[in-house]
Amino acid sequence: MEITELRLGNVRNLAQSEIGLVVGLNEFVGANGAGKTSVLEAVFMLSHGRSFRAVRRESLIRFGCESLEVFALVQRNSSLRRLGLSRRKGDWSARVDGAEVVSLAQLLSEIAVVCFEPGSHELISGAADERRHFVDWALFHVERDYVEIARRFRRALKQRNALLRSGVSTEGLDAWDAELVRSGTVLDEWRQKYLAALLPGVEELAKRLLPELGVPTLKYQRGWPVELTFEEALSQRRERDLERAHTGSGPHRADWRLSFPAAPEREHLSRGQEKLTALVCLLGQAELFHKQCGDWPILCLDDLASELDLDHQQRVFGWLSAIDAQVLLTGTAPLAVTPSPLRQHARFHVEQGRVERLL
Template identity: 55%
Template sequence: MRLERLHLQGLRCISDLTLELASGFNVLLGANGAGKTSVLEAAFLLSHGRSFRSGARDALVQRGTSGLNVFSSVRHDSGVVHRLGLGREGARWDARLDGQDVPMGQLIRECAVVCFEPGSHALIAGAAEERRRFLDWGVFHVEHDFLVTWRRYQRALKQRNSLLRNGQDADERLLGPWELELARTGTLIDQWRRTYLDALQPFLREQAVLLLPELGVIELRYRPGWPEGEDLAQVLASQRARDQGRGHTTSGAHRADWSLSFELAPQREHLSRGQEKLTALICVLAQAWLDAKHRGEWPIVCLDDLASELDQAHQAAVVNSLRGTQAQVLISGTELPKVLEQTPVKMFHVEQGQLTRLL
């Protein structure tokens, strides 16, 4: 798949910008703060319904404006073209597909974008929430019932937490039905996550050989959020008193996590900051390869500030790997990466939110 035309309004420093993208490599050059990352952020918004920048929700809308809009047309490898639209007015988000209002999930399912950016190391070094987001985005694009099931789980979790905080003794009649719903939906989510991670592992190993061969074999560990092999309903029932004292549910699919280790770096603390970034990039690229295998077409790949995040050898490894695929790639930076100097690219210069076509 590829984005053919991307139109931004009121996004950060960009008032109104339209660019026609090539099917291969697209490079956005400019000084820091010029608006390059915002273009990649717009593509990511269409695919995730959120920014890849942490704490960015309130800063997304350009100062002095009441809302933002992102429009694009996406062409699938089958030749089918869809028009995508995402708008925010105040705190409300609106999604549109081919001119019709649709749920956010329907828009996200239509467009797949993976992104490596300066904050991506949080996927390795940050909180478990970031890793669950990464995992669940992948599961969402494989299991069509995932979103409905995940929402039912969240509703049951909210109800159980509310009952735990009301100050009354834990009551089987009140908590029991919500715990059964948590167990049913949580077990499904856990099964889907395990299946997805099993499918992801071969691609993780391939990318690790490409980017971090000196660390040896990569291994993935998954923790479901409750004791392995135990029934979630029984775990929740046994923990009622403890959970009531804490005011929230301490076991379940919302507590799941996963981690990566290497043969020669068995603990995360053994990785340098640069190796954490490369490990995050391994995850992003592995997810892209798996999504391409599942869909039969490549997701859009965004590489933000590539030259400052990776040394030239690793830049070359990534670009050469993607060059052999059908992926549309969006790269931002202050200068053209050397590995792309002899590669056909579509190049843009961004300055103060304005765009000029270079090549």
């Protein structure tokens, strides 16, 4: 899939920008604070409904303005979609082919964006919810019933926790336990299946980017003891859950991690190795998306030159040169690495919220 045209209105310091993108490499160059990352944020929002930065959503709107607008023409296989996303007075609104959609998920399903940025190391070293979101975003695109199953699980978990806080007798929990088991077991099976499919690609990418650490292994923690079914775990923890007023077992407690022969624990990785491990996972996710969905997601690489040394940049571009994904990349200076001559290459200069094509 590719974005052929991108229009931005009042996204951070970008007032009004119309950007024609190429299907290959799109390079955005400018000083710090010029607005380069805001372009990638806008593209990311179309796929995730949020920024990849940990910021208040209202701060995405240009200072002094009441709303932001993002519009994209997206070519996916043989179809062309017109996607629009806006935020005004605390609410998102979304459009597909000019028609407003009731659910934001309808927009998010039309475009897939995988992003590596300075905070991506949190996928490895951060809280478990980052790693759950990583998997669940992919399931949203590949499992037809994901939205409904996830909605049922969240609703049941919310209701069960409310009952636990109210101090209700254990009998009142039976109905919500049954729903948690039905939906939660499906989520768990999907996650296990996805991570098993992800691992071979991650192993190959780790050989390219982190050969010194050895072949990685992936361990999945489902959120309850492996020797128990989910139903048994809920039953055994009821009294403890009542005491603590929350549900302590389930897919909402799941986690996964990579380990290497030379770095068995996360703490053994340097910050640079954490970033490379996160990049391995993200590129592996993009590759698996291609295998499962038939097209490549859009790849965003924010400030790559400051995150990776020249040698690792060359390794990454060696991998990128062999695939057909559209890439959006930012930096304070033009690439030191020569892109593949077989790929289209556009360079844009970003200055004081204005985007101008140079190449």
